[in-house]
Amino acid sequence: MPPNKDSLAKVALVTSPAIGDSLLSMTVAHNLRRSGSAVTVFGPHVHALRRWFPGIDIQPGLSPDGAGLALEAFGTVIQLHDHRPLPDFTGLHPRAMVLEDLCRMRSPKSMATRLTEFCRNGLGLVDAEKHNGLQPPAGLAHRLHASRVVIHPAASTPDKCWLPARFIALASRLRDEGFDPQFIVGPAERPQWEPLLRAQGLGLPDLGGLDNVAAWVFESGWFIGNDSGIGHLASNLHVPTLSLFMRQGGARTWRPDWGPGQVLIGSAGIPTGRLKEKLWKYVLTPGRVARAFARLRGQETVQAAGLPGITLLR
Structure with a gap:
């Protein structure tokens, strides 16, 4: 069953130390934000790219020691892997979601598609799209x-x-x-x-x-x-x-x-x-x-x- 609407009103997404995993995880943040959730993203790579993700609250990565306190204010917290960046993630919050099963499932679908389908089926975001919200800043010319x-x-x-x-x-x-x-x-x-x-x-x-x-x-x-x-x-x-x-x-x-x-x-x-x-x-x-x-x-x-x-x- 997808989480109830109240628990998705304020969501924290903790992104991986890997660049690719971080970009993929932003699919979840983007679709939650489109549905009306207030989303905060924690992660060093996405923080470095924060001007490419306008309109979303992006913070540096969390330290394991301070993560529990920082995440208390959120109704739901989400992390892609079960061991990184925060170990024992599900013990930090009563509504912590780890998406490791999406990585390990036997399927011909890409992670970008799997995360989009998780947004639809796991979070109940029926109009979720395969996009993570990345937008080029002004002044750049594509494939110049x-x-x-x-x-x-x-x-x-x-x-x-x-x-x-x-x-x-x-x-x-x-x-x-x-x-x-x-x-x-x-x-x-x-x-x-x-x-x-x-x-x-x-x-x-x-x-x-x-x-x-x-x-x-x-x-x-x-x-x-x-x-x-x-x-x-x-x-x-x-x-x-x-x-x-x-x-x-x-x-x-x-x-x-x-x-x-x-x-x-x-x-x-x-x-x-x-x-x-x-x-x-x-x-x-x-x-x-x-x-x-x-x-x-x-x-x-x-x-x-x-x-x-x-x-x-x-």
């Missing part, structure tokens, strides 16, 4: 730099990352085709990538905080990257996105699913799970990724003509 390809070679864990040398080979190939490939990485990854990219004459802009990253991606033409939060951000900004995934199961759940996109499964054809994890990044070639990027460009042409696009999972 049409030939710029954002390449994001990092991810939350090393097993999700394609080989650096192959990202560089792909970027060189795209440059030869007339594109402007530009890499983006976090501060911790810059020492690894700066000498590699400098040697090849490839760009690595220092963009600063997540707000600046979002603005720069918004004005870029294309995005290619690993399974990562920046891929979700690009999709959320409706920049055509090519995402490299280790496995098809993970891609079904966690694929970026707002804007136009393609998903490429690196382990296709590898027989067992352990081998998939070990070999996918070696089996996936720059040529195969370049062909998937060509399909993405073809899909964009089809959609611009008003015909339905197709997301390929292979």
Whole structure:
């Protein structure tokens, strides 16, 4: 049964330490706000992007020690995962909701769709939409730099990352085709990538905080990257996105699913799970990724003509 209306009058949403999870969770905040709930969001990444979510109360992340007191004023509190950012979350509030089961359920639907359906069926918001309320600030031009390809070679864990040398080979190939490939990485990854990219004459802009990253991606033409939060951000900004995934199961759940996109499964054809994890990044070639990027460009042409696009999972 959905919560009663009174318990949804004032809702707190506690977002994940991960960028992608945070953007996905904002689907819940957006639809609650549309239904008339007063929503407060707690989380560092969404707080960094607060000017992209106008009209909603967004606060920095909560500390475990002070969370219980901070959440007392809310009728319902919601967190995506059962262990982060706040452990023992259901013990902090009598009407705490953890959405971990949505992440673990066996379904071909993306998390963006699952969270939308949770809003409809779990919260009783019958007109919920697959949108999280993100809006570009004034003064930005969508895909202004049409030939710029954002390449994001990092991810939350090393097993999700394609080989650096192959990202560089792909970027060189795209440059030869007339594109402007530009890499983006976090501060911790810059020492690894700066000498590699400098040697090849490839760009690595220092963009600063997540707000600046979002603005720069918004004005870029294309995005290619690993399974990562920046891929979700690009999709959320409706920049055509090519995402490299280790496995098809993970891609079904966690694929970026707002804007136009393609998903490429690196382990296709590898027989067992352990081998998939070990070999996918070696089996996936720059040529195969370049062909998937060509399909993405073809899909964009089809959609611009008003015909339905197709997301390929292979």
